[in-house]
Amino acid sequence: MTSESRGGEGIASGVGGVGGVGGAVGWSVVEAAVPELAGRVRERFGAHRHHVLATVRKDGAPRLTGLEADFRHGELWLGMMVGSRKVSDLRRDPRFALHANPGPGADVSGGDVRVSGRAVEVTDRALVARYAAEVKPPEPFHLFRAELTEVVRTSTETPYVVVETWSPGRAPRTLRRRSDDAALRVE
Numbered sequence: 030m031t032s033e034s035r036g037g038e039g040i041a042s043g044v045g046g047v048g049g050v051g052g053a054v055g056w057s058v059v060e061a062a063v064p065e066l067a068g069r070v071r072e073r074f075g076a077h078r079h080h081v082l083a084t085v086r087k088d089g090a091p092r093l094t095g096l097e098a099d100f101r102h103g104e105l106w107l108g109m110m111v112g113s114r115k116v117s118d119l120r121r122d123p124r125f126a127l128h129a130n131p132g133p134g135a136d137v138s139g140g141d142v143r144v145s146g147r148a149v150e151v152t153d154r155a156l157v158a159r160y161a162a163e164v165k166p167p168e169p170f171h172l173f174r175a176e177l178t179e180v181v182r183t184s185t186e187t188p189y190v191v192v193e194t195w196s197p198g199r200a201p202r203t204l205r206r207r208s209d210d211a212a213l214r215v216e
Contacts, residue, residue, distance in 0.1 A: 052197040053146045053176035057103030063195045069182055070129075071100055073142040077130035082107070084118035084125050092118055098127060099164060105175035107148055108166050116171045123147040127175070140184035146177040 060067040074080065082096040094115050099106040107127070109116050119125065126145040131137050151157055151172040160172055182193045189205040 056105040070142045073139045081128045085122040107173040109171045119148045140182045142182045145179045148173040
């Protein structure tokens with residue numbers, strides 16, 4: 030479901046921004062706070078359709094499952110099949126991490142990206158119907174809106190591994206490290 034940019038009248042009217050507990054924010058806040066990083070992250074997610082979602086199982090163990098993510102109207106949306114374990118996981122514990130599909134081979138052009146935060150189930154039937162009309166997912170489905178607590182991109186710039194991170198309320202950080210470094214270079 031990776032898709033179009035935000036703008037105009039849309040399904041996200043009245044949602045997003047700062048949400049949830051602990052400073053979790055909607056995607057539009059990420060775009061406003063760190064537009065270059067947000068652009069690179071969104072582009073990386075857009076390179077492939079399916080990604081890897083991590084949720085917390087009932088016993089506390091991690092669960093990894095496939096997922097299609099959709100950037101639309103300033104939000105990151107997560108759609109799921111009815112009856113899937115990830116829906117049960119997120120209803121019990123909304124914490125998640127979403128890792129972009131690295132694609133084939135070892136070349137991760139565009140970097141390796143992930144976002145994490147809380148998934149908020151969308152229960153407004155009109156909002157779900159507007160989303161379904163735009164995206165045309167297999168129905169029935171569950172829809173969650175991502176409220177993000179962290180955005181991370183890891184890439185290489187010879188001779189460094191570069192890690193860019195951002196969390197709400199904190200300045201963005203860039204860490205550069207070589208395999209023979211004893212300490213990180215923080216910018």
